[in-house]
Amino acid sequence: MPDMDRWPTSRLLSTAARLVELAWNDKLRPLGLTYPAVLTLETVATSGPIAPGKLAQSVRVQAQTMGPLLTRLESRGFIHRQPNRFDRRGQLISITDLGLALLEQSHDLESTVLSAIMTDSGNLREELLAIVRHSNFS
């Protein structure tokens, strides 16, 4: 084990996140999902019909990245794309029953990933929230 104590905090953060994401991906692979895909499904499920651009903002990927991701999710029948009647440039994404069922399964994994890697201390949450909030995103 290298001398992590001397690592800058940003590196610790990246490394911890990388470990969590790898753990997630291991669990999600059997379901045929990736972590951004789960975040997307999650957002669609809670927000109701939503534009791809908004989804990209929420998951923090580029709009050009969200497009193909939605295509993959659609081809597997997890989401549904509709034209937006009020703005012919736009679309509205909604989640299907199949997508909801899958999301349910991934929720069950959540606790596994967390407990495997970290003891959820409450304090950590606050500090991470502060970081995300301090960054000038909306």
Add this chain to the structure above:
Amino acid sequence: MPDMDRWPTSRLLSTAARLVELAWNDKLRPLGLTYPAVLTLETVATSGPIAPGKLAQSVRVQAQTMGPLLTRLESRGFIHRQPNRFDRRGQLISITDLGLALLEQSHDLESTVLSAIMTDSGNLREELLAIVRHSNFS
């Protein structure tokens, strides 16, 4: 701003890390570097001549990913590849003066990235360290 308070901790962690990494990449682009590249240079600088496989472990990418990364760094003259005299399968990577100079520049960025995104609270460090340690890597 979405209801981040209800996000699972793992998502907060991923998001925070993503923000930090995006901030890093913005700063590093003028130098022609990526964040994994900096981590690699850093490791080489502190460890002295080291095998590509060890580097991959340290930066937590696959050995197959480290190979091309080293090729890129070598083609720009930041590192130097030598055959390992004692094991003809292996190589030894060392950093060049040019690489050291670049690393110096990236160090100056560190504080910028940190202060822009987070107030370094000390507590956070401990918790992140705990996460990384609890994951069964060595």
Add this chain to the structure above:
DNA sequence: GTAGCCTAGTAAGTAAGCTGACTATTTTGG
């Protein structure tokens, strides 16, 4: 000493992210 296994590194193919440029709409301002 040689057969079998382990380790170091690479190659090929796929997935998924980013930037830059484009089209099609909608909104805004004179």
Add this chain to the structure above:
DNA sequence: CCAAAATAGTCAGCTTACTTACTAGGCTAC
């Protein structure tokens, strides 16, 4: 009302990471 600016989404091209599969060299044990 119409020209200019803004917005939604996509396409093309590049980068980089991953998985799977391979070669070359070294190690171990009979």
